[in-house]
Amino acid sequence: MGMTMSQKILAEHAGLSEVKAGQLIEARLDLVLGNDITTPVAISVMEGFKNGKVFDKDRIALVMDHFIPNKDIKSAENCKCCREFAAKHDITNYFDVGQMGIEHALLPEAGLTVAGDLIIGADSHTCTYGALGAFSTGVGSTDMACGMATGKAWFKVPEAVKFNITGKKPRHVSGKDLILHIIGMIGVDGALYRSMEFTGEGIKELNIDDRLTIANMAIEAGGKNGIFPVDEVTVEYMKAHGDRPYKVYEADSDAEYAEEYTIDLGKLRPTVSYPHLPSNTKTIDEAVKDNIKIDQAVIGSCTNGRISDLRVAADILRGRSVAKGVRCIVIPGTQKIYLKALEEGLIKDFIEAGAIVSTPTCGPCLGGYMGILAAGERCVSTTNRNFVGRMGHVDSEIYLASPEVAAASAVKGFITDPAEV
Numbered sequence: 264m265g266m267t268m269s270q271k272i273l274a275e276h277a278g279l280s281e282v283k284a285g286q287l288i289e290a291r292l293d294l295v296l297g298n299d300i301t302t303p304v305a306i307s308v309m310e311g312f313k314n315g316k317v318f319d320k321d322r323i324a325l326v327m328d329h330f331i332p333n334k335d336i337k338s339a340e341n342c343k344c345c346r347e348f349a350a351k352h353d354i355t356n357y358f359d360v361g362q363m364g365i366e367h368a369l370l371p372e373a374g375l376t377v378a379g380d381l382i383i384g385a386d387s388h389t390c391t392y393g394a395l396g397a398f399s400t401g402v403g404s405t406d407m408a409c410g411m412a413t414g415k416a417w418f419k420v421p422e423a424v425k426f427n428i429t430g431k432k433p434r435h436v437s438g439k440d441l442i443l444h445i446i447g448m449i450g451v452d453g454a455l456y457r458s459m460e461f462t463g464e465g466i467k468e469l470n471i472d473d474r475l476t477i478a479n480m481a482i483e484a485g486g487k488n489g490i491f492p493v494d495e496v497t498v499e500y501m502k503a504h505g506d507r508p509y510k511v512y513e514a515d516s517d518a519e520y521a522e523e524y525t526i527d528l529g530k531l532r533p534t535v536s537y538p539h540l541p542s543n544t545k546t547i548d549e550a551v552k553d554n555i556k557i558d559q560a561v562i563g564s565c566t567n568g569r570i571s572d573l574r575v576a577a578d579i580l581r582g583r584s585v586a587k588g589v590r591c592i593v594i595p596g597t598q599k600i601y602l603k604a605l606e607e608g609l610i611k612d613f614i615e616a617g618a619i620v621s622t623p624t625c626g627p628c629l630g631g632y633m634g635i636l637a638a639g640e641r642c643v644s645t646t647n648r649n650f651v652g653r654m655g656h657v658d659s660e661i662y663l664a665s666p667e668v669a670a671a672s673a674v675k676g677f678i679t680d681p682a683e684v
Contacts, residue, residue: 265515267423268490269458272398272512276381284422284519292322293397294375295410296384298366299327303344304404305385309412317352318414324356324375325349326366329625331359334632364597364623367391367479367565372597374505378493379512383410388565388647390481393490394474395497396511398458400488421487423458424449425520428465430529435681437575438473439567439645439665442480443534445526447544455485457521460514462492465528471500472571479566480647483541535643535678536663539651547668547680555662559642560585560673562666563594563621564628567645570600572666577609579670579684580616586676591618592634598623618673630654636661643672 266274266281274282276290297305302325309315317323325345330338342359349357356375358364367388370376378396382389385407392399402416410416426445446453459481461474469477474491481489491497493511501509533547545553562568562576573595585591593613595601601623604610613620627634628646636642636655641662644654649661664672667681674684 264519265517267458267460267514267518267520268396268492268512269398269423269460269488270420272379272381273418273420282420284420286420288418288420289415290381290418292383292410292414292416293380294322294324294382295407296324296326296366296370296382296386296389297407298329298386299331299338299341299345300329301385301404301407302348303341305408305411306344306348308405308408312412314412317354317411320353321355322414323354323411324370325354326358326369327360327363328365328623329629330631331363331624332622362598364600365565365568365625368568368596368600371395371475372504372599374501374507377501377505377507377509378497379510383407383416387482388479390486390488391475391479391565393478393481393488394471395501396491396493398488398490401482421456421458422521423460423518424454425523426459426461427523427525428461428463428528429525430465430527432468432528433531435533435667436528436531437665437667438469438476440531440534441526441528442477443536443541443544443663444531446480446484446541447534447536448524449484451483451540451542452485454481456487459484459486459489461489466491466494468528470571471496472569475569476566480541483647533665533668533680535668536649538649538660538662541647541649541663550678551680553678555641555678557589557643557672557677558640559590559592559634559636560669561592561594561627561634561642561644561646562669563596564625564646565596566647567666568594568596568600568623570603572645573600573604573609576666576670577612579667579674579681580618581612583616583674585617585673589673589676590634591616591673592621592627593618594621594626594633595623627654643669643678645669
């Protein structure tokens with residue numbers, strides 16, 4: 264029996280000729296990632312190791328992004344802990360105020376993730392890098408500590424689910440709409456500990472930002488990882504953002520999949536996830552009929568804070584105004600994206616429309632700061648989770664959507680079809 268993309272990457276890094284679903288392996292790592300919330304815990308674990316040294320200072324990335332700039336004393340202490348650890352071990356890829364970005368937007372941009380890599384990160388959305396043909400997955404802080412110390416990790420080889428993407432993407436439909444549609448279709452546990460492998464002619468309709476968004480949210484369907492084949496779009500992106508060597512893996516024609524789905528892009532509509540699960544989806548046509556008044560719109564995050572996301576949002580907000588009573592918060596994913604948006608005049612468009620623009624941060628996505636919700640408030644957000652209390656009060660509500668839907672809704676004051684603005 265042949266192997267999937269994910270199985271081939273795992274086999275190579277385990278030094279094996281083949282692996283099978285359910286097999287336990289120990290594999291070498293290309294990159295270990297942590298942030299300002301998870302890294303202090305990993306550091307504490309490492310302090311208990313007999314040899315508390317890192318395996319490779321060049322293959323660890325520490326990104327201060329969740330509460331940066333620091334919002335309180337605790338977050339300041341966490342970052343100080345990371346800062347001192349990075350200095351002690353001379354960590355090459357340490358990103359703090361001024362250089363930081365939201366980790367899953369920053370690492371691909373910095374050329375630290377390429378096709379064929381095996382990556383773990385103490386953050387559940389580490390699965391983002393599968394957009395570039397890497398096997399990347401989230402782990403706990405203890406596993407991060409072991410990875411930083413040894414350069415290895417244990418894995419149970421996942422079975423795979425194939426998503427065959429066909430057709431052409433209609434106007435106002437993005438990668439966010441595709442992944443919300445998939446999660447709505449299979450549920451938040453529909454790919455539990457499985458590799459979500461995307462293939463088909465329709466892949467060429469998805470730009471790299473679409474793919475990063477889709478892979479980012481694989482975890483919201485329970486996926487161990489999400490992964491895309493490497494094509495000219497992938498190669499062009501990797502060459503533009505670094506010079507690291509990469510390796511292309513392709514699934515065998517006789518690879519075994521637990522399930523297979525075919526999705527026609529041409530039949531998709533902008534999609535909204537209602538509270539309180541990403542799988543609670545409706546099309547924009549249904550959402551408009553529900554006449555959902557909003558108090559806040561968030562455009563950004565590791566899911567949708569890239570330059571293409573800001574461009575489509577600015578196209579809608581340009582020359583218009585955010586509705587009275589609505590707070591619109593725009594968060595570029597990285598400093599480079601922020602600067603590019605500034606050069607293109609997008610920041611001016613946002614501010615003139617009555618939105619605010621934040622420094623790159625996870626901020627409101629996890630209920631940290633920069634947009635906490637009070638009881639009874641509703642937010643339409645381009646983030647990836649809408650669990651109870653995710654953005655603040657347990658009686659607040661989050662509706663997940665694309666940047667276009669979020670921007671259109673900010674203008675109208677209720678969830679709106681971008682085609683109607």
